Amino acid sequence: MLAKIGDKWSILTIMMLSDGTKRFSELQRGIDGVSQRMLTLTLRGLERDGLVTREVFPTIPPRVEYTLTPLGRSLQVPVIALGQWVTANLPELEAARRRFDAAAEEA
Amino acid sequence: MLAKIGDKWSILTIMMLSDGTKRFSELQRGIDGVSQRMLTLTLRGLERDGLVTREVFPTIPPRVEYTLTPLGRSLQVPVIALGQWVTANLPELEAARRRFDAAAEEA
DNA sequence: CTGCATCCTTGAGGATACTG
DNA sequence: CAGTATCCTCAAGGATGCAG
Numbered sequence: 575m576l577a578k579i580g581d582k583w584s585i586l587t588i589m590m591l592s593d594g595t596k597r598f599s600e601l602q603r604g605i606d607g608v609s610q611r612m613l614t615l616t617l618r619g620l621e622r623d624g625l626v627t628r629e630v631f632p633t634i635p636p637r638v639e640y641t642l643t644p645l646g647r648s649l650q651v652p653v654i655a656l657g658q659w660v661t662a663n664l665p666e667l668e669a670a671r672r673r674f675d676a677a678a679e680e681a
Numbered sequence: 682m683l684a685k686i687g688d689k690w691s692i693l694t695i696m697m698l699s700d701g702t703k704r705f706s707e708l709q710r711g712i713d714g715v716s717q718r719m720l721t722l723t724l725r726g727l728e729r730d731g732l733v734t735r736e737v738f739p740t741i742p743p744r745v746e747y748t749l750t751p752l753g754r755s756l757q758v759p760v761i762a763l764g765q766w767v768t769a770n771l772p773e774l775e776a777a778r779r780r781f782d783a784a785a786e787e788a
Numbered sequence: 789c790t791g792c793a794t795c796c797t798t799g800a801g802g803a804t805a806c807t808g
Numbered sequence: 809c810a811g812t813a814t815c816c817t818c819a820a821g822g823a824t825g826c827a828g
Contacts, residue, residue, distance in 0.1 A: 579763075579767060580687045580688065580689060580692060580763070581687065582687060585687060597789085597790090598789075598790055598791080599789065599790080609821070609822055609823080610790085610791080610822095611791095611792090611821070611822070611823085612820085612821060612822080614790085614791065614792080615820095615821090621781065622777070622778055622781040622782070623774050623777055623778060623781075624773065624774065624776075624777025624778075624780070624781070625777075630790090633789095634789090634828095635789040635790080636789050636790055636791085636828080637789070637790085638789080638790060638791085645770065645773060645774075645777070648766070648770070649766055649770070651762075651766075652759060652762040652763040652765075652766045653763065655758075655759040655762055655763075656686075656687070656759040656760065656762075656763055658759075659755070659756055659758075659759045660686060663752065663755070663756070666731065666752060667730050667731065667752075669731075670729065670730055670731025670732075670752070671729055671730060671731075673731070674728065674729040674730075674731070675729070704809085704810090705809075705810055705811080706809065706810075709810095716801070716802055716803080717810085717811075718801070718802075718803090718811095718812090719800085719801060719802080721810085721811065721812080722800095722801090737810090740809095741808090741809090742809040742810080743808080743809050743810055743811085744809070744810085745809080745810060745811085
């Protein structure tokens with residue numbers, strides 16, 4: 575269940591929604607590599623946990639908007655902190671990885 | 682790759698190591714439900730990313746200690762924040778889930 | 789456009805047994 | 809004690825097609 579919140583798509587979705595309400599297709603375009611199926615499942619899960627609201631506009635073509643709830647916005651704080659840490663330390667991580675793999679090369 | 686850092690076992694391992702160096706068996710006992718295999722893999726991954734150091738004492742029986750690196754300790758900050766958020770909001774999440782599932786019960 | 793349903797593949801991860 | 813190796817299962821997740 576922590577797994578749900580900690581997982582890749584959930585994090586990316588929450589980050590996407592950080593700067594405001596988004597439509598389904600916007601999310602799909604914005605989240606790199608997510609399939610329609612996984613985006614749907616992720617959004618359902620977040621909705622179930624009370625982290626996002628889903629608002630349907632019965633127009634043609636249909637329009638569905640997703641927004642972070644207050645609870646979702648509070649989660650967004652630590653999630654973004656984590657995201658920023660990763661971004662900031664990516665070079666460091668990759669360097670460490672190269673070092674490690676090079677050392678393991680003593681075959 | 683974010684996946685690695687965000688994943689369940691990594692988070693729990695980092696939290697375990699937050700209060701200092703730990704032996705392999707201590708970690709296994711402390712992290713609920715982790716298999717020996719997964720703990721090994723998780724620790725290798727963290728070591729590879731330069732987040733923990735592994736120190737082997739060639740005694741009998743062998744003794745291996747794991748410690749967070751400075752980089753690991755800096756990651757520990759947002760990770761713990763996330764963990765605390767989950768702990769603090771668990772009741773809220775469960776309530777939302779019950780509401781959602783009850784609403785879906787209109788079959 | 790926004791989904792749901794179905795099929796199928798892949799890999800995460802558990803169980804178990806063996807080694808230094 | 810601290811792994812490594814192997815096998816096996818199950819569910820995450822991609823691809824595709826259909827529907828409102």
